[in-house]
Amino acid sequence: MLPTTLRKSLLILLMLMSVGSIFFASASGSVSLGWSEWLSAIQDSNSQHGELIWRLRLPRAAAAWVVGSMLAMSGCLMQVLLRNPLADPYVLGVSGGAAFATLLGMVFGVAAAFLPWLAILGALVSILLVFGLARGTGPWSGTRLLLTGVVTASGWAALISLILSLSPDNSLRGMLFWLMGDLSYSTLPLWSLVVLTGSFVLTMVLARSLNVLAMGETTARLLGEPTRHMLWLVYLLASILTATAVSIAGSIGFVGLIVPHLMRLLVGSDHRILIPAATLFGGLFLVFSDTLARTVLSPQQLPVGVITALLGVPLFLLLLNRARLKGV
Amino acid sequence: MTSLVCQSLDISIAGKHLCNELDFEIEPGQFWGLLGPNGIGKTTLLKCMAGLTTPDRGNVLLENQAIDKLPRRTIARLLGMLQQHTVYVFDASVLETAMTGRHPHLSYWEREGSRDKQKALDAIREVDLEGFEARSVTRLSGGEARRLAFASLMVQEPAILLLDEPTNHLDMKHQIRIMDQVERLVVNDQRCAMVALHDVNLAARYCSHILMLFGEGDWQAGPASDLLNPENLEKLYQCPIETLHTAAGRRFLPGS
Numbered sequence: 330m331l332p333t334t335l336r337k338s339l340l341i342l343l344m345l346m347s348v349g350s351i352f353f354a355s356a357s358g359s360v361s362l363g364w365s366e367w368l369s370a371i372q373d374s375n376s377q378h379g380e381l382i383w384r385l386r387l388p389r390a391a392a393a394w395v396v397g398s399m400l401a402m403s404g405c406l407m408q409v410l411l412r413n414p415l416a417d418p419y420v421l422g423v424s425g426g427a428a429f430a431t432l433l434g435m436v437f438g439v440a441a442a443f444l445p446w447l448a449i450l451g452a453l454v455s456i457l458l459v460f461g462l463a464r465g466t467g468p469w470s471g472t473r474l475l476l477t478g479v480v481t482a483s484g485w486a487a488l489i490s491l492i493l494s495l496s497p498d499n500s501l502r503g504m505l506f507w508l509m510g511d512l513s514y515s516t517l518p519l520w521s522l523v524v525l526t527g528s529f530v531l532t533m534v535l536a537r538s539l540n541v542l543a544m545g546e547t548t549a550r551l552l553g554e555p556t557r558h559m560l561w562l563v564y565l566l567a568s569i570l571t572a573t574a575v576s577i578a579g580s581i582g583f584v585g586l587i588v589p590h591l592m593r594l595l596v597g598s599d600h601r602i603l604i605p606a607a608t609l610f611g612g613l614f615l616v617f618s619d620t621l622a623r624t625v626l627s628p629q630q631l632p633v634g635v636i637t638a639l640l641g642v643p644l645f646l647l648l649l650n651r652a653r654l655k656g657v
Numbered sequence: 658m659t660s661l662v663c664q665s666l667d668i669s670i671a672g673k674h675l676c677n678e679l680d681f682e683i684e685p686g687q688f689w690g691l692l693g694p695n696g697i698g699k700t701t702l703l704k705c706m707a708g709l710t711t712p713d714r715g716n717v718l719l720e721n722q723a724i725d726k727l728p729r730r731t732i733a734r735l736l737g738m739l740q741q742h743t744v745y746v747f748d749a750s751v752l753e754t755a756m757t758g759r760h761p762h763l764s765y766w767e768r769e770g771s772r773d774k775q776k777a778l779d780a781i782r783e784v785d786l787e788g789f790e791a792r793s794v795t796r797l798s799g800g801e802a803r804r805l806a807f808a809s810l811m812v813q814e815p816a817i818l819l820l821d822e823p824t825n826h827l828d829m830k831h832q833i834r835i836m837d838q839v840e841r842l843v844v845n846d847q848r849c850a851m852v853a854l855h856d857v858n859l860a861a862r863y864c865s866h867i868l869m870l871f872g873e874g875d876w877q878a879g880p881a882s883d884l885l886n887p888e889n890l891e892k893l894y895q896c897p898i899e900t901l902h903t904a905a906g907r908r909f910l911p912g913s
Contacts, residue, residue: 599753
């Protein structure tokens, strides 16, 4: 963990790195631009390079940043909700519902522009299903929520496999890209910025309550939190963030698990600093990953989910191993 | 002054009666010991007194108001409870964890100020965890985690303290230290405490009042001097009790 005095500097560093990542993303690709080319292109959006930057790369980088930060924030919230540092945004089936609806749309030839709305619809169905089934009348039960969510998620996974096995070969590629997470066709709808900003502000207002909730439900109640309302609020907030992210870019893995965990190791578990750190790092991590996905085998493009996993898995195992050596 | 009143409480868990028509009042300056064998419902009763669960019948009154009608935040400013088990899942520092006791006293955007921090540091020193401030709570031993939980409770500064086996996992020195501290809060600050204990002699040494749960709804409450005698203890623990007369008063040993 970093000393307290350095934690604020880390936030500033992450902000600078976010800006840097977007610059990097806009300059690299199948046509990579030097500093002076970039500078002239950014000033003239009608030039060939200007168009490339303003119409293609910057919107995609912005979408990547927003999706990454939403997934990271959602991951932090899910970890508090389930009181498990290994929970991720997809564990309760939100992405499964979105994926099923989207793939179904692809099978029936729904226009690509409507697919994000199908994803939102599928995610909402899944959220309400899990919410309704896990709520019951008794006290809050994290275990019941986890079980309901995990089982719902496996149900969606089975339906997704069913669609994949019945689909014609020529549509499989698009489906697999979507399932692994892909920003190629992503646009950034304005309302997603509202979701991101609104959730961030709300989460920051509740940050100290999240610290207390992370200590367990009874402890939180004894410290003055109306935990039932709070926990459902956290569930809905995390689910809406996940649903929005998935509707933009498909189910990109590992960002929502690794980023919160990594930031916890750096800044500790105080959500007043963890949430902004994870939000910033999630954004820039996905921008870098997506830029790599475009450039590593360029002109061939890879689904970004493959890159986040390929970067994330070894990084995560390394961290976990180091944490074990330290005796956590 | 803040007091806690239990009015004709009926509590049962899993069809087993814990108490029938339980009536008593904890007043400022009183140090109550809660005695009873394993599994008799001491924790359930404490949770009920903290408003965490509702009784089958009867009322718990905090400052003359039904506790289930009060917002948790209001309750948390008046009443604090040390739970029987303390498990920390996430990495947070000892100081941050002690400071969570300030949570009910701060508004949403407010950060802990230097006075809050000082209170946390004082409490950490009181429980002998000085030098551990920056350490992660996931790396504390059982006894240290317990003392930290007690320190958080001190930082919360409730007028009513409910302690569920506070001396669990503690060595003798720290048992005495914590009980001394509760005694100081009760006597000097006129707060009130209810402490579930398994050590009858700690009860004999510190408690002014005793509540005994015998099982099947049977209970007895009153001044410690009236209740702590071999007859009651034999009935309570279902084993022979030997009495030692010491300079500090009567002490009890399991007999044969």
